[in-house]
Amino acid sequence: MMSPSSSLPLAGIRVLDLSRVLAGPLCAQVLGDLGAEVIKVEHPKRGDDTRDWGLRVGDTETAYFNSMNRNKRSVTVDLQSPAGQELVRELAKQCDVVVQNFKFGGAEKMGLGYEQVRAVKADVVYCSVSGYDRHGPEAARPGYDLVIQGEAGLMAINGEASQPPLKFGVAAVDLFTGMYAAQAVLAALFDRQRTGKGCHVELALFDCGLMVSAYYGLEALLMRKDPPRYGNAHPSIVPYGVFDAQDGPLIVAVGNNAQFERFCTEVIARPDILQDERYGTNLARKANRDTLVPLLLQEMRARPRKLLLERMSAVGIPCGEVLGLFEALTSPRAEHAGLVTKQPHPVAGSMDVMAPPYRMDGTRMPVRLPPPVLGEGTREVLETLLGLDAGRLAALQAQGVIK
Known part of the structure; x- marks a missing residue:
């Protein structure tokens, strides 16, 4: 037995x-x-x-x-x-x-x-x-x-x-x-x-x-209709999702306004974005994601993934690689x-x-x-x-x- x-x-x-x-x-x-x-x-x-x-x-x-x-x-x-x-x-x-x-x-x-x-x-x-x-x-x-x-x-x-x-x-x-x-x-x-x-x-x-x-269900009940689909993006937080760097995809999860400030100043060196009232708060960024995301993508695509990950990690911004399943299972982490x-x-x-x-x-x-x-x-x-x-x-x- x-x-x-x-x-x-x-x-x-x-x-x-x-x-x-x-x-x-x-x-x-x-x-x-x-x-x-x-x-x-x-x-x-x-x-x-x-x-x-x-x-x-x-x-x-x-x-x-x-x-x-x-x-x-x-x-x-x-x-x-x-x-x-x-x-x-x-x-x-x-x-x-x-x-x-x-x-x-x-x-x-x-x-x-x-x-x-x-x-x-x-x-x-x-x-x-x-x-x-x-x-x-x-x-x-x-x-x-x-x-x-x-x-x-x-x-x-x-x-x-x-x-x-x-x-x-x-x-x-x-x-x-x-x-x-x-x-x-x-x-x-x-x-x-x-x-x-x-x-x-x-x-x-x-x-x-x-x-x-979960929250999608409760939002559907509040709106009395289906919520929109965002793919790899987040319905409520911007920027939050999968983005392309110069040499491959990475995950960026900016969870609050302080992190967004560090992202603009320390990671992509674009403090001017912070001055735009359309992007000053998360609610504003959510409402204006269609103009913000292309700006951020342009900056990330100009830099190698390793550099972006190092800079974000150094200032406490959640981030990570997009691994294949086999890579994940055989990674040092696993x-x-x-x-x-x-x-x-x-x-x-x-x-x-x-x-x-x-x-x-x-x-x-x-x-x-x-x-x-x-x-x-x-x-x-x-x-x-x-x-x-x-x-x-x-x-x-x-x-x-x-x-």
């Missing part, structure tokens, strides 16, 4: 992960990163859908799968069979948390819905992730990140004003939903300590997608922080696995287990938690219930 460490916050908590793809698995991964023992139940032949998405690692993993499934064990069970359903109910008895994102009503059909699990584990914290509000008219609609990005208005605020609606580069709604779900599960576990009662935690992708809109780890793999030899982003008392949460090969923990988990002997395991495998 996974070796729990008493120094980790969720040591002693066991999670049954019945979910697949992104939002549910991310929720369970977060709990695993914080020390919980996570048992991921997968189909004996196919496993999680994402084992077949993106670039292959070994025989049963992909980079896509690996990004959401570190610090877990994989147990293969056919949930379409009555024997498989009974096995998972027995596992649920041994778990504190259950995470699932089956289609609406799917868990109930398998005898694994909230009420059915609560009947065998009264204080379970049960997390359901769906596409839409499970208490509304669209409860049965399947949820997909791209669809939700469109329906939640996120594509309409992304990209340049001259472009058509644009999705985020990653599945942002799935990722936010997974994080919101983990937060809610943690709150439910905390409440269980005080009351002894479990809870049904429910998350909908659409609900979380609207939350991602290496020093220990954000990318090498983990052993039985086929590939080793593989890259992201480290958890959390530090506790200065120590980063560890990668205790790399993303699992399909079914690697089936025998050990069923033997240890359910007491199944070799004969029973062999019979279940012969029936196709486990692999």
